[in-house]
Amino acid sequence: MTILYVTAAHIISMVCWFSGLFYVVRLFIYFVEAGKKSLVEKEILQKQFLIMQRRLWYGITWPAMIATVGFGLWLVTLSHVHKEGWFHFKLLFVLPLILYHFQCGRFRRQCAKGTIETSSFKLRLFNELATLFLVMIVFTVYLKSFFNGLWGIIGLVALALLLFFMAFLYGKMKRRNSKKDKMAKKNPIEPELNEKEIRDEPIKQIDAPSDSEHNK
Numbered sequence: 001m002t003i004l005y006v007t008a009a010h011i012i013s014m015v016c017w018f019s020g021l022f023y024v025v026r027l028f029i030y031f032v033e034a035g036k037k038s039l040v041e042k043e044i045l046q047k048q049f050l051i052m053q054r055r056l057w058y059g060i061t062w063p064a065m066i067a068t069v070g071f072g073l074w075l076v077t078l079s080h081v082h083k084e085g086w087f088h089f090k091l092l093f094v095l096p097l098i099l100y101h102f103q104c105g106r107f108r109r110q111c112a113k114g115t116i117e118t119s120s121f122k123l124r125l126f127n128e129l130a131t132l133f134l135v136m137i138v139f140t141v142y143l144k145s146f147f148n149g150l151w152g153i154i155g156l157v158a159l160a161l162l163l164f165f166m167a168f169l170y171g172k173m174k175r176r177n178s179k180k181d182k183m184a185k186k187n188p189i190e191p192e193l194n195e196k197e198i199r200d201e202p203i204k205q206i207d208a209p210s211d212s213e214h215n216k
Helices: 002-034 039-079 085-113 120-142 150-186 195-200 211-215
Strands: none
Touching (some): 002 039, 002 085, 039 085, 085 120
8 A cells, every 4th residue: 555655646746846847947948038138128037037947946846856756766665666677768767857957957057147058949959858758757667568678769769859850840930930020120011091091181282372472
């Protein structure tokens, strides 16, 4: 019975951890993009994003990571899964995920100091790594035999290529829309006059000069 409670706590902690990772990287992206706005907007938005980053990081992401690792180690001691091959394959994603977590902390500190130089596009690609880790960890646990061999590696590569391709297309579309907005601001289209307004507009008549003025 204990193993069921520990498993449930491990899964709940993992969901909270990934939620924090997904959202905090989005906040990094918004922080970087806010730097391209006007001075007033930049100060207001970036200050708010820093507050949100700090609360999310220390209120959810860090505690959830500690709980996930703690319950995971407890679960390993109860189930003895460390002797199985699929568990070793799972560690190939869990260990990089922990490094991913610390890299997010590094980005947060850079945002707080105003020294972050990573572009929003690279951060979007970085955000897809968390999705890759999540999918591969869950599939490894529930499809144990499938991920014991070559098919697991092939699936990993295919999924990674798909995620990065989607992120590339999204970034390309975003840059294209940004260029259109800039062109629209540089060349505003003057509103066309309605035919009725032109027809109803009073015609200015030029008064003919009087005889006295003509004699002058």
